[in-house]
Amino acid sequence: MKDRDRKSKERIIILVIVGIVLIAGTITAIYLSGNKEPPYYEISIEEIGTEDGADLGLPYEYIQSILNRQDSLLEHATDIEAQTYIVNRPDDIAMGFMKPWYVGPFDKLSYIQGITGTKTIERKKNGVVTFIDGFDDSYMMKKASSGSVGYAILPEWMAQGLVSGHRKDDLSILLLNKEPEHIRRDFKVIGFYKADSADTVYVSINKYAELYQHDKQFLESFIKSLSIYYEEDADTDSINSFLNGYFSESDAKKEGENWIYRDYDYYYRYSKTQ
DSSP states (O other): OHHHHHHHHHHHHHHHHHHHHHHHHHHHHHHHHHHSOOOEEEEEEEETTSOTTOOOOBOHHHHHHHHHTHHHHTTTOSEEEEEEOOEETTTTSEEEOSSOOBOSOOTTOOEEEEESSTHHHHTSTTOEEEEOTTOOGGGGGOOOOTTOOEEEEEEHHHHTTBOTTOOGGGOEEEEEEOSSSOEEEEEEEEEEEEOTTOOEEEEEHHHHHGGGTTOHHHHTTOEEEEEEEEETTSOHHHHHHHHTTTSBSSSSOOSSBOTTSOBOOEEEEEEEEO
């Protein structure tokens, strides 16, 4: 009789434990599903007649026009990611400070690149971006206007070299192109990033392009890559309608001229899930 009671109690305990585990698992699954970011999909821009994965070499005029119309595209897409070719610092572009807020070595700071969003940085190994309060990655797509500043994201290690009395939310840098004449543009620091290779200054494309305003040839192949990101339930017909104004729908070249009065030398392609 005692053995029967003991076994009955053991079964009850096991059932209670199993019930607790099932309930905890259900709650965890609900929590994770509620906090999981929706899947993202990518539309990449490619040049007609080139191999897959080749650098784009897109004229800056495309990005300038797209960013000027970004509100229409971003009604349905979530992000526009464009990257310029990387240039060397200080050989190609020199960097300085309007106020001497940084004290430290520059030997780790090797490159400068224009971007429109943070995916470029976050894809670096262990890449994480932290914005200063009041800013986000939309500032990297701000339209450039006369007298305005650009925006910059710097390696986190530079924030460790602040001169006493300077705050992270009041920092700026200047970039200077000495050839063919001295062209200077100012950039407000809006964030810092960490990565295994934190050696690049990232700046907003529109203002960065002004450093090359006299180098038309360089601007003709200014953009290394361009992708549009969207969520699973996005209105892709509207996205396509926007892209059709600039690009062919396939690698068969479309006739006529696009919205910036150029031939349809580039096409868009739906590709990998993010």
